[in-house]
Amino acid sequence: MAFTDLDLSDPDSFANGFPHEYFRALRREDPVHWNETHFDVERNGRGFWDITKYEDVKMMSRNPMLFSSWEGGTNIFELKGDDLEGSRSMMLNMDPPLHVKYRRLVAKNFTPRMIDQLEPHIRDLAREIIDSIVERGSCDFVTEVAAQLPMKTIMEIVGVPEEDQQHLFEVSNKLVGFDDPELQGSFDEGRMAAAEVCMYGQKLRELVEECPMDNLASALYHGKVDGESLNPLQYNYFFLILMVAGNETTRTLTSNGMRLLMENPDERRKLVENPSLIPNAVEEFLRYNPAVMHFRRTLTDDYELRGKKLKKGDKVVMWYPSANRDEDVFADPDRFDVTRNIPEHLGLGIGEHYCLGASFARAQLRSIFTEILTRVPDMELAGPIRYLRSNFIHGIKEMPVRYTPATRSDAQPVQTTEGCPFHQAESGAVSV
Amino acid sequence: MKVVVDYDLCEANAVCMRILPEVFQVDDQDSLNILIEHPPEAMRDKLKEAVRLCPRQAISIQED
Numbered sequence: 001m002a003f004t005d006l007d008l009s010d011p012d013s014f015a016n017g018f019p020h021e022y023f024r025a026l027r028r029e030d031p032v033h034w035n036e037t038h039f040d041v042e043r044n045g046r047g048f049w050d051i052t053k054y055e056d057v058k059m060m061s062r063n064p065m066l067f068s069s070w071e072g073g074t075n076i077f078e079l080k081g082d083d084l085e086g087s088r089s090m091m092l093n094m095d096p097p098l099h100v101k102y103r104r105l106v107a108k109n110f111t112p113r114m115i116d117q118l119e120p121h122i123r124d125l126a127r128e129i130i131d132s133i134v135e136r137g138s139c140d141f142v143t144e145v146a147a148q149l150p151m152k153t154i155m156e157i158v159g160v161p162e163e164d165q166q167h168l169f170e171v172s173n174k175l176v177g178f179d180d181p182e183l184q185g186s187f188d189e190g191r192m193a194a195a196e197v198c199m200y201g202q203k204l205r206e207l208v209e210e211c212p213m214d215n216l217a218s219a220l221y222h223g224k225v226d227g228e229s230l231n232p233l234q235y236n237y238f239f240l241i242l243m244v245a246g247n248e249t250t251r252t253l254t255s256n257g258m259r260l261l262m263e264n265p266d267e268r269r270k271l272v273e274n275p276s277l278i279p280n281a282v283e284e285f286l287r288y289n290p291a292v293m294h295f296r297r298t299l300t301d302d303y304e305l306r307g308k309k310l311k312k313g314d315k316v317v318m319w320y321p322s323a324n325r326d327e328d329v330f331a332d333p334d335r336f337d338v339t340r341n342i343p344e345h346l347g348l349g350i351g352e353h354y355c356l357g358a359s360f361a362r363a364q365l366r367s368i369f370t371e372i373l374t375r376v377p378d379m380e381l382a383g384p385i386r387y388l389r390s391n392f393i394h395g396i397k398e399m400p401v402r403y404t405p406a407t408r409s410d411a412q413p414v415q416t417t418e419g420c421p422f423h424q425a426e427s428g429a430v431s432v
Numbered sequence: 433m434k435v436v437v438d439y440d441l442c443e444a445n446a447v448c449m450r451i452l453p454e455v456f457q458v459d460d461q462d463s464l465n466i467l468i469e470h471p472p473e474a475m476r477d478k479l480k481e482a483v484r485l486c487p488r489q490a491i492s493i494q495e496d
Contacts, residue, residue, distance in 0.1 A: 062489050100440045111444045111462045343447075343485050351489040352441070358487065359445070 008050060008294075008317070009076050010039035011180075011389045018293060018394060020334070023322040026052045032308045035317075045078045048296065048315035049308070054326035054346065056305060057318045060297060061351035067297035067316060069353065070095040074295045075392060076317060089237035092245075096352060098225075102238070105223040105230075106216055107356060109157065115359040118157075119367070125152050126367040127409050130375050137405040138382055142396050145372075146254035147247075149364050154246030157360075158239070159204065159215030171196050172243045180389040180397075197243055201236035216242065248393055250361045252291035254368055255396040257281075260288060260336050261373075262381055262401075267338045272377045275370060281338035282365045286347030288336050290320045293394050295353070320346050321394070379403040434494040435466050435479065441490035448482040448491060456482065470496070 006013050006022050013019060026033050036047040051057055060067040073079045073087045087093045091102045108114070129148045133139040151169045160168060174193035208218040220230060220238055230238065261268040271277050296317045303310045310316065323346050325333035330342065348355035355361065372379065382402040388395030435455060444462035448455075452475065457465045471479060476493075483491045 096440070103443075107443050108462060112446055113444065113458070113460070113462055348487070350487060354487045 005035070007038045008035050008319075008391060009037045009044040009048075011391050012039075014293070014391050014394075015387070015389065017387060018289075018321045020321070020325065023052055023319060024325070026050060027322060027326060032056065032306045032310075034308075040077075043077050045315060048076060048317050049310060051305075051316060051318045052322040052326075053306075054323040054329045054344075057320065057323040057346055058350055060316065060318055061346075061349060061353065064095050064099070064352040066300055066303065068095050068300050069093050069099075069295075069297060071298035071300065071313075072296070072315065074297070076294065076296055076315070086237070089234050090241045091238070091356075092241055092353070099352060101225045103356065105220055105225070105238075106242075109216060109219060110356050110358075110360055112359045115363050118153075118360075119363045122149070122153060122363050123367045123370070125149055126364075126371045129368065130371040131408040131410060134375060134406045134408060138400065138402040141258055141379075141399040141401045142251070142255050143398075145368070146251045146258070146396075149254070149368050150247050150250035153360070153364060154242065157216055158242055158246075159208065159213055159217040160200075161207075164200070164203075168197070168200055168243070169247070171200075172247050175240075175244050175248075194240060197240045198236035201239035202232065204239060205232065205235055245355075246357060246360075248395065249291040249355075250357075250364050252393055252395045253285055253289070253361065253365060255399055256289040256291075256394065257285040257365065257369065258372070258379065258401075259385065259396065259399065260285065262379060264336050267336060268373070268377075270338055271369075271373050275373060277338055278369050278373065279362070279366055280340070281369065282362055283342055283345065283347075284336065284338050284340055285365065287324045287330070287340075287342050287345035289394060290324060290345075290347035291394055292349075293321055293390075293392060294319050295349070320349075375406055375409075376403040433473075433476065433479075433496060434470055435468075436492045436494050437464060437466065438490045438492075439464075441488040443488055443490075445487050447485050447487060451482045451485065452478045455479065 006019055031051075031053045033050040033052065034047060035050050037044045051060060070088060070093060073084065073093050079087050091099060094102060126149055129145060133144050139145065147169075151165065155165045155168065171193050174190055175197065204217040205221055207213075208215070208221045212218050212222055217239070220235055223230070261271070267281075271281055294317050296315055299310055299312050299314045299316060301312050324330070327333055329344065330340075348358045348361070379401050380403070381400070383400035385396055386398040388397055442464050444458050444464060446456075446458040448464075449458050452471075455466065455468050455471050455475065457467055459465060468475075479493060483493060
């Protein structure tokens with residue numbers, strides 16, 4: 001094989017975004033490719049199979065018993081001992097039939113019908129977020145826009161009290177940036193952040209213990225798996241995964257979606273002129289720049305794929321951004337096109353582990369982009385974009401933007417109160 | 433042909449209902465009802481589309 005191998009266990013291989021050119025070559029010449037590990041071999045093991053084609057990712061996703069999430073977790077790095085055991089308390093790392101039972105605890109809260117009922121409220125929150133930046137003419141898009149809606153909505157449906165939200169948000173951030181020294185010092189620090197989020201789960205548990213509420217914290221506490229309640233550890237881990245999955249992914253899609261619109265002004269113009277295209281544009285964001293770049297599985301039996309003999313115990317890694325640009329499925333795959341009719345992208349996965357929050361994420365993305373495109377349609381980059389150092393999440397840490405300032409949606413017409421000191425005092429007090 | 437649904441997987445995403453409402457109905461309790469268990473041959477293409485696009489891959493076609 002004539003490849004200059006790119007070691008995909010190394011987060012630095014993704015420093016300039018997803019290496020599409022390398023994957024294009026893999027799809028063409030060696031679509032099931034053995035990646036020998038050179039980066040941190042101790043942590044990442046001896047190597048793994050790269051799965052790059054759409055049909056292969058779909059086939060693996062449909063066969064969770066053969067391609068297990070339980071055996072070795074769902075990331076490239078190896079989990080051992082307590083870490084592996086702990087990871088198995090999270091739905092993400094379960095196989096059927098257990099996975100189905102856990103998922104059922106909360107799945108009914110995330111159906112399109114349930115999310116439709118929430119959407120007007122999500123729209124209100126999106127409006128407030130744009131209100132908070134619209135008068136200024138510039139902001140950091142990631143922290144002030146993209147991060148806000150996922151945080152607010154996931155904490156609301158979980159049932160986190162408002163006074164705890166900011167702190168929890170800061171801690172949760174450290175969980176995803178585990179490979180980025182700027183967001184956290186080390187792998188151990190990520191573990192500490194996970195422990196802190198888990199501990200907060202304990203507090204939530206106490207809040208809903210006596211009094212069932214209409215939120216996920218309560219559904220998890222009062223729900224049963226095989227007739228049994230979740231034990232405290234299982235409960236806390238469930239909370240942890242909701243926080244991670246609910247925060248970082250939608251934020252990443254929002255940031256990259258905005259970046260794509262700024263880079264492709266003709267595509268943005270189509271949406272400004274015809275906002276009914278926004279739901280379709282959201283699907284193109286998911287295809288073109290999915291938030292999660294890989295999930296790993298472990299083979300429970302020998303398996304032959306495209307002539308390669310994969311062995312029981314082998315680590316097999318599905319690369320979603322590659323599958324989503326598979327030339328055999330998508331015409332002109334590297335073109336970002338908001339009018340593309342693309343129902344089959346894998347930006348939210350498929351099958352057993354299909355993103356539980358898919359409808360929730362879509363509703364948020366529709367809401368925030370509707371606000372952005374109608375109220376700040378001329379947003380442009382005002383400085384360099386800084387990416388997250390990760391081979392897992394295609395994240396953006398910082399993206400300064402500027403735009404023509406506009407008025408808040410809740411701005412009241414100025415009322416004349418001359419000659420009436422009482423009114424002046426009163427309105428003064430209200431505005432403080 | 434017969435429509436078969438794996439109800440362990442189905443989570444009422446209602447993609448099938450958008451493709452073939454004559455066969456698939458997700459009700460206001462988020463339950464999927466199969467309205468025609470043995471759909472006519474003319475619906476095969478639409479049915480295959482529903483099988484392919486179900487996000488949970490919960491639908492299959494069983495030949496008689």
